[in-house]
Amino acid sequence: MSGSPEETKKHIDIYMKVAGALAVLTVVTVLASYIDVAVPLAIIIALIIATAKGSLVVSYFMHLVDEKSRSLAIALALTVFFWLVLMLVPIMTTSDTYGVHKPLPNANATHAEDGAH
Amino acid sequence: MEIPYTVAERPDTGLNNVKLGIWLFLASEVMLFGGLFSTYVILRVGGVDWPLGAEYLNIPIGAFNTAVLIGSSVTMVMCFASLKLGDFAKYKTYMGWTLVLALTFLVVKGYEYYEKVSHDHLPSHSTFLAIYWTMTALHGLHIVGGVIVNGYFWGPGSKLWHQKREMFENRIEAAGLYWHFVDLVWIFLFPVLYLL
Numbered sequence: 001m002s003g004s005p006e007e008t009k010k011h012i013d014i015y016m017k018v019a020g021a022l023a024v025l026t027v028v029t030v031l032a033s034y035i036d037v038a039v040p041l042a043i044i045i046a047l048i049i050a051t052a053k054g055s056l057v058v059s060y061f062m063h064l065v066d067e068k069s070r071s072l073a074i075a076l077a078l079t080v081f082f083w084l085v086l087m088l089v090p091i092m093t094t095s096d097t098y099g100v101h102k103p104l105p106n107a108n109a110t111h112a113e114d115g116a117h
Numbered sequence: 118m119e120i121p122y123t124v125a126e127r128p129d130t131g132l133n134n135v136k137l138g139i140w141l142f143l144a145s146e147v148m149l150f151g152g153l154f155s156t157y158v159i160l161r162v163g164g165v166d167w168p169l170g171a172e173y174l175n176i177p178i179g180a181f182n183t184a185v186l187i188g189s190s191v192t193m194v195m196c197f198a199s200l201k202l203g204d205f206a207k208y209k210t211y212m213g214w215t216l217v218l219a220l221t222f223l224v225v226k227g228y229e230y231y232e233k234v235s236h237d238h239l240p241s242h243s244t245f246l247a248i249y250w251t252m253t254a255l256h257g258l259h260i261v262g263g264v265i266v267n268g269y270f271w272g273p274g275s276k277l278w279h280q281k282r283e284m285f286e287n288r289i290e291a292a293g294l295y296w297h298f299v300d301l302v303w304i305f306l307f308p309v310l311y312l313l
Contacts, residue, residue, distance in 0.1 A: 008201040015198070019191045026187065030180050033312035046308035053304045061194045061297045069131035072140055079144040083151045090155050094163055 018060045025053045124283045139291040143298050146259075150302050153255070157248050157309065168245050170311040173238060175229065179311040182225050183303060189218035190300040193267075193293045200286045205278055208289075212271040215296070219264045226257055249310055256306060259299045266292050 029049045033042070059065045067073075122134045130137055161167055170176075192214040199207035233239070233246070240247040270292055277285040 005202055008198055012195070012198050015191060015194050019187070022187045023184065026180065026183050029183075029308050029312065030176065033176070033308070043313055046313055047305075050305045050308050054301050057190065057297050057301050057304065061190055061300075062294055067132075069137075071130040071137065072132060075137075075141060075144060079147050083147055086148065086151045087155050087158065090159055091162070094159060 014060055018056050021056055022053055025049055025056075029053075124287055133287060135287045135291050136294075139294050143294065146298060150252075150255075153248075153252050154305070154309070157252070160244050160248060161313075164244065168243070170245075170313060173233075173246065173249070174311045175232075176311055178225060178229060179307050182222050183307045185218050185222050185225070186300050186303050189215050189222070190297050192218065193296045197286070197289050197293050200278070200282075200289055205275075208278075209271065209275065212267060216264060216267055216271060219260055219267070223257065223260055223264070226253065226260075252306055252310065256299070256302055259302070263292075263296050263299055267296065 029046065032045050032049060035042075035045075037045070064076075120134075124133055124135075126133055127137075132140075192211045195211040196208050196215065199205075199211055233250075238246050240250040270289060274288070275285070277288070
């Protein structure tokens, strides 16, 4: 943020509106958790609300809407890309085993020993 | 010799070095917490049985702490706005409130930890509690770091305002970016751990 006192006062008005929106969305987050839906849908709803709140914080409190730097845009785009890789690659590599009970190789070692006796 | 571009924008990046530096640091923090969130998702969707957060955690307390941290983000951004308006007294007040709210968050978190320990809900108890302790403790350490930095700028570090105003504004902006990031992480931690 830079500029004249008038511009700063306009920013303060925006901060107050964003604060109000964040408070409302926090209440919505808690209320949404009481809706009886399947876990994957509950996760999606919670993350959509959290993403909306996060976007407000990053855009206005962190002044990203006012940033014009190309270097920063590239750095943040790379961060988002690698964050997605970090989130998606491990999930995709194990997605075929979700919900399948897969004990560790030595999980029943005691039983095997018992059987041997 | 003065360090260049601490206040003035570098022509090649379009930012001063303080701002570029804190954004790059925050990018590394995104990857740090991203790794833990990725771990959480793998453990959660890959687990045969997973408890609801509410079985172990107190939702009203978590929601209260969320409100406290959002409130501290508002007071932090008002610190910077006050400096832009040249009102140092208001800056001190808002920074004081930021510190009070941050300490409130830590006290509430400490109470939650005390409850967990007294019920023997330690990281070794379950995978859910292991990831809960890891993520919230790492976040708590970030809060402690923010309190130390903000406390410095509220106290002895604020003398810089009377000598080099623009440099002080820059430092508060950088401290604010860090603080908002810490708030941002909690915005995701709260629903993921407490509500799902």
